[in-house]
Amino acid sequence: MNLALPDAATTTPVRCPHFGPCGGCTSLDLPYADELRAKEEKLQTAFSRHAVLAKAPFLPILGATEPLLYRNSIKVPFGWSATGPVAGFFERRSHKIVDLTTCLIQHPKLTQVLLATKEIVAELKIAIHDARTGRGMLRHLVARIGEGTGEVLAGLVVQAKGYGKIRGLALKLMERLSGDGLVGVVQNIHADDEDHAILGPETVPLAGRAYLDEVSDGLKLRTSLQSFMQVNSAQARVLYGEVLRMLSGSLVDDGPGEGSRIDLAGQKIVDLFCGVGPIALRLARAGAQVAGVEYSEDAVRSARFAAKANGLADRLAFHAGDAAQLLEKLAEGNTIDAVVVDPPRRGLSERLVKSLLASPAKKIVYVSCDPFTFARDLELLAAGFEVAAVRPVDLFPRTLHLEAVALLQRR
Ligand SMILES: C[S@@+](CC[C@H](N)C(=O)[O-])C[C@H]1O[C@@H](n2cnc3c(N)ncnc32)[C@H](O)[C@@H]1O
Numbered sequence: 001m002n003l004a005l006p007d008a009a010t011t012t013p014v015r016c017p018h019f020g021p022c023g024g025c026t027s028l029d030l031p032y033a034d035e036l037r038a039k040e041e042k043l044q045t046a047f048s049r050h051a052v053l054a055k056a057p058f059l060p061i062l063g064a065t066e067p068l069l070y071r072n073s074i075k076v077p078f079g080w081s082a083t084g085p086v087a088g089f090f091e092r093r094s095h096k097i098v099d100l101t102t103c104l105i106q107h108p109k110l111t112q113v114l115l116a117t118k119e120i121v122a123e124l125k126i127a128i129h130d131a132r133t134g135r136g137m138l139r140h141l142v143a144r145i146g147e148g149t150g151e152v153l154a155g156l157v158v159q160a161k162g163y164g165k166i167r168g169l170a171l172k173l174m175e176r177l178s179g180d181g182l183v184g185v186v187q188n189i190h191a192d193d194e195d196h197a198i199l200g201p202e203t204v205p206l207a208g209r210a211y212l213d214e215v216s217d218g219l220k221l222r223t224s225l226q227s228f229m230q231v232n233s234a235q236a237r238v239l240y241g242e243v244l245r246m247l248s249g250s251l252v253d254d255g256p257g258e259g260s261r262i263d264l265a266g267q268k269i270v271d272l273f274c275g276v277g278p279i280a281l282r283l284a285r286a287g288a289q290v291a292g293v294e295y296s297e298d299a300v301r302s303a304r305f306a307a308k309a310n311g312l313a314d315r316l317a318f319h320a321g322d323a324a325q326l327l328e329k330l331a332e333g334n335t336i337d338a339v340v341v342d343p344p345r346r347g348l349s350e351r352l353v354k355s356l357l358a359s360p361a362k363k364i365v366y367v368s369c370d371p372f373t374f375a376r377d378l379e380l381l382a383a384g385f386e387v388a389a390v391r392p393v394d395l396f397p398r399t400l401h402l403e404a405v406a407l408l409q410r411r
Contacts, residue, residue, distance in 0.1 A: 021091045022088070022089050022098040025399050026400050027400070035394075043371045043404055053382070057387070058390050069104065069105065070233075072144060074142065075198045076088055077090070078129075110144075110145060124169060137165075141157070142198065147233040148233070153182075153224075154173060157187075157198060171207050173185050184211070186210050188200055188225070199225070217240070222276065226298050227275060227276050239393045270290070271339075273341060274318065280318070293327065295321065324354075324355045331359045338365065345370040348380075362410045366408060369395075386409050390407075392404045
C-alpha cells in the first residue's frame, strides 16, 4: 500500500520527560512513517473480520504534516501531592496523575493554561476534590483553543457552585492570560462521583465569555466547552476535504485540501451527528442544501449561529434530536441524495442502520473514530450499499486512535 509520507523532519522520534508512564500519547518513540503504517494495518485488520468487506478499496492514509503540538483541547484531572497540587494525564492503566510540566502533543497555549492554573491553585490554597472522601472542590481543568483565531476558553470542573476561591482562580487566570488569547473561564458543576464523564450537566460563566470563536478554511465557527470539536484542527480540515471529495465522486488521490473547490450545487444532503456544523457548513458552501442533525442543543445553537455568520442560512437547517428518528422524518416525502454520518465511537444504532437502508439516499459518507464499530456497521449497511472507497486520516498522531472515512454507494 502507498503511504502519504509527511515531511522527513517530522518522522524522527522525539523525547518528552513524561513519555512512558504518561497516558497522553503512546508512539513518540516510533518514526512517524511506522506509526502511519501500523494504523493502516489496524484498519485492514478490522475489515478482515468481515468477509463482505474483503474487496473494500483502501486509499493511502493521510498523515499529518505536523504530528506534534496539535491537540486543541485538554481535559486533565487535578490531584494533590506532598509538594502541592498536581495536574496532568493519568498514567497508563492507572489513576495516578502525571504532573505535567510540558507536553509534545498538545498546543503550547493549553500547557500554559494548565501550568498557570496549577500555580494559582497553590497560591489560593484551593481544595482539590478527593472522590474517596467526597471532600474538596476542584476536579478537572478543561480548555480548548481555536487555532484559526488564537482564542482560548478554560473551564473549571467543580463539585458545587458558590465556592468563592473558584471565582478568584478564574479572575486571576484572566488577568494573567487574556493577553495570550484567554477569552473566558467557565465553571462546570459535576457533583456525582459515580458518573465517570468529565463534564457535569451544568456550565456557568465565571469571567469573560462562555464560548470561543474559530475560523477554519475561511468558515466562522463557534463552540463552547460542552460541544464536540475534532481535537486536531489541521487534520480535521483534511478529513472534511475528503468527505466533500467523496461526495463529489472524485476519488482521485491528489492529496488533501481540495474540498473547498468542489461543486455540490443542487445536492440534498443530510449531515447526521453534525456537532457545531463544520461538515454541514462546507457542504452548503459547495452549493448543497443541507439538513444537520445533532443531539446536543448547545452544539445546534452554535451551528445555527455559524449558518448565519457565514451567510449560508438559506441552504442550512439544523435540528436537535436523535439521528435515527430525525432521518426517518426527513426522509418522509423528501429527496435525499446523500447522508453523512459521523457517530461517536459506539457507531450506528440498529435503528439508524435500518433508517439508512430504507432512506432514498444514493450515497453515504461514513466518518468513524473506531475501526471495529466502523467495520461492523459497514457490514450491516452492505445489505444496500457497496463500499466504494475507504481512507484512513491521522487525526491523532502519536496515539493509537484512528479516524477513517468511507464512501458507500447504493447497490
Ligand atoms: C464524533 S462527533 C462528530 C461531530 C461533527 N461531525 C464534527 O466533525 O465536529 C459526534 C456527534 O454526535 C452527537 N451525537 C451523539 N449521539 C447522537 C444521536 N443519537 N443523535 C444525534 N447526534 C448524536 C454528539 O453530540 C457529537 O456532537
